[in-house]
Amino acid sequence: MKESLDKELKKAKRKSAKPMLWVSMISMTMMFAGLTSAYVVSRKRSDWVSFDLPNAFYISTTLIVLSSITFFLAKNFIKKNNRQLTTVFLVSTLILGVGFVFFQFEGFKELFNAGLVFAGEKSTVKSSFIYGITLAHLAHIFAGLIVLLVVLYNHFNKKYSSVDFLGLELGAIFWHFVDILWIYLFLFFYFIR
Template identity: 70%
Template structure:
């Protein structure tokens, strides 16, 4: 067996296992957040539970992350049509919107603090600790998503993707859309279950 044939087989095996491995990791993240939101629901029965409105910044961040998924989806469509320049522009816009999401999450934490709701310490409550803790865990996943987008952008500008070879792009897009859907779930969860 030649070295080229061996490399082709290894590449094929990598392609076959990449998406299933990503799906397994995303399922584990779903279970993690399901556990956190379940604990939130159970804790609502406590006597010291405090209800409050979601910060306005969380609404803005929701629009930003949905917008980033839309631009990433369009970027992938342009890549499939071999329109690399449009694909790259939309990919960078997705990144900017994702960073805007993180900024507005931080602003949301500040808005909670400004009304006397803290994550830890004297002014903290169980409910604020939960909402900030769960949101912070999501932001950490989104930071991972931003790193993924940076890698995809770097590879895209190095011409590593094409209409026929876009596995890395697809994996990054799947993860990014997952993080988007996860935030929408958390947002509506906190909106309706207080």
């Protein structure tokens, strides 16, 4: 009886996992839509100062795109029960994700060295928005890195196989989401000056 109930609960949990993830990603999208809308409206202010994006943001963008490719490959290889290549691509995703975070902070350093600060007398409306929106995205990247560490932990404990890889799949969906979100933000900042 208890075993049957546990199976039903596990089945219900698995069935609701993806829809819950999609709902949370939609709410995150709405938050960033609001932030970027405020950025657009604020561009009309008389104290708006335009400047180029830091070079480090270009590097971080490349790294996060590559990390999505490696996570995609990891998912494909677990479907084929190739644990070794799954491991290689999951670890690659983690390294690229950490590299993304590193270059985001390098971008902040470039902004700071150019006299563009987040808050205070020397801050500009645009620099405050770029810092704020990018830091909000970084919070989601940190969540993604934690998810990735959990996926790696479960992978090393052989919880995923070609017939049961839901956790890895959910992690990949979230990672691709933060990747697409950054590409949107990067292009937004690049074109909406």
